Amino acid sequence: MTLQLTVSPDFSPDHIAGWYVFNTWLQRQLGVRIHLELYDDFDTQRKAIAADQVDLIYANPYDAAMLVREKGFVAVAAPVDRPDEAVIAVPAESAVQHVEDLRPGSRVAVTRDPDVNLIGMIMLEPADLKRDSVVLQQVNSYVLVAKQLLQGKADCGFFLKEAFDDLSGPIQRQLRPLVASQISVVRHVLMAGPRMREHLPVLTDLLLKMHSGGAETGARVLEALGLKAWEAQDQEDTEFMIDLMDTLMR
Numbered sequence: 001m002t003l004q005l006t007v008s009p010d011f012s013p014d015h016i017a018g019w020y021v022f023n024t025w026l027q028r029q030l031g032v033r034i035h036l037e038l039y040d041d042f043d044t045q046r047k048a049i050a051a052d053q054v055d056l057i058y059a060n061p062y063d064a065a066m067l068v069r070e071k072g073f074v075a076v077a078a079p080v081d082r083p084d085e086a087v088i089a090v091p092a093e094s095a096v097q098h099v100e101d102l103r104p105g106s107r108v109a110v111t112r113d114p115d116v117n118l119i120g121m122i123m124l125e126p127a128d129l130k131r132d133s134v135v136l137q138q139v140n141s142y143v144l145v146a147k148q149l150l151q152g153k154a155d156c157g158f159f160l161k162e163a164f165d166d167l168s169g170p171i172q173r174q175l176r177p178l179v180a181s182q183i184s185v186v187r188h189v190l191m192a193g194p195r196m197r198e199h200l201p202v203l204t205d206l207l208l209k210m211h212s213g214g215a216e217t218g219a220r221v222l223e224a225l226g227l228k229a230w231e232a233q234d235q236e237d238t239e240f241m242i243d244l245m246d247t248l249m250r
Helices: 013-030 042-050 061-071 114-123 142-150 161-166 169-173 194-212 218-225 235-249
Strands: 002-007 033-036 056-059 074-079 086-091 107-110 135-138 156-160 175-180 189-192 230-232
Touching (some): 002 013, 002 042, 013 033, 013 194, 013 218, 061 074, 061 114, 061 189, 074 194, 086 114, 086 161, 107 114, 107 142, 114 156, 114 235, 142 156, 142 169, 142 175, 161 175, 169 175, 194 230
Parallel strands (some): 002 033, 002 056, 107 135, 107 156
Antiparallel strands (some): 074 189, 074 230, 086 156
């Protein structure tokens, strides 16, 4: 049997090669066949999950509830010092200095990243703006969100903070953050489905030791992923994150 690994579609394109390296490393360490399947969007990935075509997933926190409660996934580990925070940014020359300066009808550039869009809309609440009082412009990447702003096609944009920080220096200098979230407990998590259960003890041990380099260049694989290390993510932490996401969505 070949197990299936996938990654939340909002991961940085700079790390595509890193996930293939991780997949190869994981197969060697576990001694099982694992196929990495990357999906272009969240809807396609969710259909694969619904069809039981995913066994291991680096999951967006927005999808954690569905994975745990509907598909029997369990959290394995999460990256150290990598909370999912959102940034609302405007063009550097914009007259908007504070979120409260935005008005109904403002054009907001967004990706399809559900947790960032959720957090971004919450951060617009001081301006009394809701989804039906702004014009959402959905694009396929954070680079395109920046492009919308630089071309004057949007008044503000939602970014995953990590993605904003990864923008090139010239682009960042032409943008200005208005506000950034500080939730800290919302983050991507590596989750395992029922067919991975027998491998969980070894998988967890491998991931938690990966940064030490003790298991066949694990540290270099982490570097390719842009991660420092993995840390344990227990069920209590996962349930707390799920409950928080449920609260934010209300």
